Amino acid sequence: MRNIYLITRFTIKEAMARKVFLFFAAISVLAILLTALLLSFFDTESIISVVGNQPGNNMILKNIVTTLEMMITAPLSGLCLLLAIFASSSFIPILLEKGTIDLFLSKPVSRAQLIYGKFLGGTIVVLVNIAFLVIGIWLIISIKFSYWDAAFLWSVLIITFTFAVLYSLIVLCGILTRGSMLGMMLAYFIFLILSPVMALLNNKADTLIKNDVVRNIVKGIYYFIPKTSELMGKTITDLATGMGIAELQPLISSFLFLILMMYLSIILFRKKDF
Amino acid sequence: MGIIETKDLTKVFSSGQKKVIALSDFNLSLEKGLIFGLLGPNGAGKTTLIKILLSIIFPTSGEAFIFNRNLSDFNIKKRIGYLPENHRYPNYLTGGEVLKFFGRLSGLDDLNLDKRVDELLEMMKLSRWKKTKVKTWSKGMMQRLGLAQAMLNDPELIFLDEPTDGVDPIGRKEIRDILLDLKSQSKTIFLNSHLLSEVELITDRVAILNKGKLIKEGTVSELTERKEEYRLTIDVLDAAFQMPAEYNGVGINPLNGNTYIIKSADLSQLNRFVDFLRQNDVLISGIVKEKSTLEDLFISLIQEAERGTIQ
Numbered sequence: 001m002r003n004i005y006l007i008t009r010f011t012i013k014e015a016m017a018r019k020v021f022l023f024f025a026a027i028s029v030l031a032i033l034l035t036a037l038l039l040s041f042f043d044t045e046s047i048i049s050v051v052g053n054q055p056g057n058n059m060i061l062k063n064i065v066t067t068l069e070m071m072i073t074a075p076l077s078g079l080c081l082l083l084a085i086f087a088s089s090s091f092i093p094i095l096l097e098k099g100t101i102d103l104f105l106s107k108p109v110s111r112a113q114l115i116y117g118k119f120l121g122g123t124i125v126v127l128v129n130i131a132f133l134v135i136g137i138w139l140i141i142s143i144k145f146s147y148w149d150a151a152f153l154w155s156v157l158i159i160t161f162t163f164a165v166l167y168s169l170i171v172l173c174g175i176l177t178r179g180s181m182l183g184m185m186l187a188y189f190i191f192l193i194l195s196p197v198m199a200l201l202n203n204k205a206d207t208l209i210k211n212d213v214v215r216n217i218v219k220g221i222y223y224f225i226p227k228t229s230e231l232m233g234k235t236i237t238d239l240a241t242g243m244g245i246a247e248l249q250p251l252i253s254s255f256l257f258l259i260l261m262m263y264l265s266i267i268l269f270r271k272k273d274f
Numbered sequence: 275m276g277i278i279e280t281k282d283l284t285k286v287f288s289s290g291q292k293k294v295i296a297l298s299d300f301n302l303s304l305e306k307g308l309i310f311g312l313l314g315p316n317g318a319g320k321t322t323l324i325k326i327l328l329s330i331i332f333p334t335s336g337e338a339f340i341f342n343r344n345l346s347d348f349n350i351k352k353r354i355g356y357l358p359e360n361h362r363y364p365n366y367l368t369g370g371e372v373l374k375f376f377g378r379l380s381g382l383d384d385l386n387l388d389k390r391v392d393e394l395l396e397m398m399k400l401s402r403w404k405k406t407k408v409k410t411w412s413k414g415m416m417q418r419l420g421l422a423q424a425m426l427n428d429p430e431l432i433f434l435d436e437p438t439d440g441v442d443p444i445g446r447k448e449i450r451d452i453l454l455d456l457k458s459q460s461k462t463i464f465l466n467s468h469l470l471s472e473v474e475l476i477t478d479r480v481a482i483l484n485k486g487k488l489i490k491e492g493t494v495s496e497l498t499e500r501k502e503e504y505r506l507t508i509d510v511l512d513a514a515f516q517m518p519a520e521y522n523g524v525g526i527n528p529l530n531g532n533t534y535i536i537k538s539a540d541l542s543q544l545n546r547f548v549d550f551l552r553q554n555d556v557l558i559s560g561i562v563k564e565k566s567t568l569e570d571l572f573i574s575l576i577q578e579a580e581r582g583t584i585q
Contacts, residue, residue, distance in 0.1 A: 006375070
């Protein structure tokens with residue numbers, strides 16, 4: 001455990017030294033400040049007083065607050081995820097550079113511990129950045145509307161989990177190619193294109209695809225790939241609105257994908273010559 | 275059993291259809307407390323051997339043991355130090371931070387780490403750079419930092435791959451002194467170097483590798499000694515004396531001035547020749563066994579290996 005902790009801490013320090021994570025933090029600060037500025041033009045007191053006189057006022061206020069929170073954080077967290085993929089895609093290739101990997105492997109550290117440490121370090125950095133952004137926006141909106149509902153904060157964990165799933169693929173590609181390009185491109189492809197398209201196809205498969213074989217292949221691909229679009233969309237909305245997770249399948253299948261990627265990464269890394 | 279044992283260690287690198295034998299049936303038994311030099315031209319398999327011993331790469335066949343333990347046991351690395359060739363440290367860390375990080379990774383606890391880092395920085399004359407980021411450091415400084423890194427855990431066995439690469443002559447002398455000091459503490463040092471004159475100065479045993487094969491192994495004096503050859507230096511008193519080209523089976527080759535290379539397979543023959551010189555009032559100021567340098571030996575062995583006269 002000590003070794004994993006040391007590598008994790010080292011990865012966090014490495015991330016902090018990267019300008020892209022500073023950019024990430026700067027975007028969050030800017031977003032929080034803009035939200036505060038934007039809300040200062042809102043006459044929230046009138047909204048609260050109007051809502052306060054209506055039956056089910058708490059529910060209406062909750063909807064307003066959650067919608068506002070989602071409207072601001074959804075595009076920002078998507079952007080942050082894109083930045084996080086870019087920033088973290090080089091963690092493994094840098095570790096595997098000649099002269100660096102030799103040093104690490106000459107120490108009493110197992111190869112699996114190196115991978116776990118790198119994975120945890122990258123994930124923790126993104127968790128902190130996302131938490132800073134989401135909690136910042138949540139605080140400003142909650143203060144402005146004097147309405148406090150912590151359910152929205154679940155989105156920190158879901159966004160980080162979505163990143164972790166994509167990061168596990170980046171780790172595997174990094175080990176395979178010793179470069180950052182393939183992992184980054186695949187992660188972007190899944191996040192921006194494949195996952196949303198497959199989610200749509202899966203919903204409409206029964207009506208759109210008549211051929212059984214093709215339909216089963218589409219469903220197979222859908223269940224195999226990480227469900228980033230559903231996690232970032234429906235799962236976050238469900239949790240933020242306090243409905244709980246209505247459908248566990250995207251979470252479970254994405255988690256299984258993460259486990260598979262990490263398992264393959266460690267198997268491959270254990271056998272690789274450097 | 276030695277501190278390092280290898281049995282028929284072979285490594286073949288495959289790239290598509292092409293196969294390169296980096297190490298072929300390599301056998302070695304290394305005793306504790308020695309400075310061992312591994313020599314060979316570029317691509318001979320020196321770094322491959324070190325990397326196999328550290329489990330950075332895996333052998334195609336054969337086996338190896340360090341401290342009588344299998345290489346797959348990564349805990350043996352707590353007793354090993356390694357300075358890789360062309361090592362890289364994170365450039366956002368300071369010298370002190372680099373050593374602290376790798377010290378912790380080597381299993382040192384924080385209580386002793388600060389003291390050890392300061393000690394090593396002092397030894398390597400890097401103390402005043404402790405808080406400077408390594409991205410501004412020179413090659414020589416980085417090399418000394420690498421050596422300090424390899425010594426962090428006070429290892430019993432240290433692998434050094436080109437330790438004096440990029441270091442100025444004074445720095446090299448200092449590194450040599452450090453290695454000799456480590457030897458006096460019964461540490462075993464496994465040295466890869468191109469600088470044969472340096473290797474000759476400090477190693478107890480050397481092995482010469484060519485194209486993955488061990489072509490010679492022994493102590494430096496064993497390997498550099500030229501059998502049946504002596505260097506004779508004289509002072510001639512009688513101007514009429516003429517040194518013969520041969521005397522009763524002893525070959526005499528002038529080297530320069532009053533120095534000759536004497537070839538004699540038989541010691542009594544050699545002594546009879548000395549008697550002959552004394553009878554002619556020739557003053558002998560020195561007679562020593564002739565030795566070649568490690569570099570001479572290395573070049574001739576590699577050339578012979580290339581010609582295929584040795585396997």
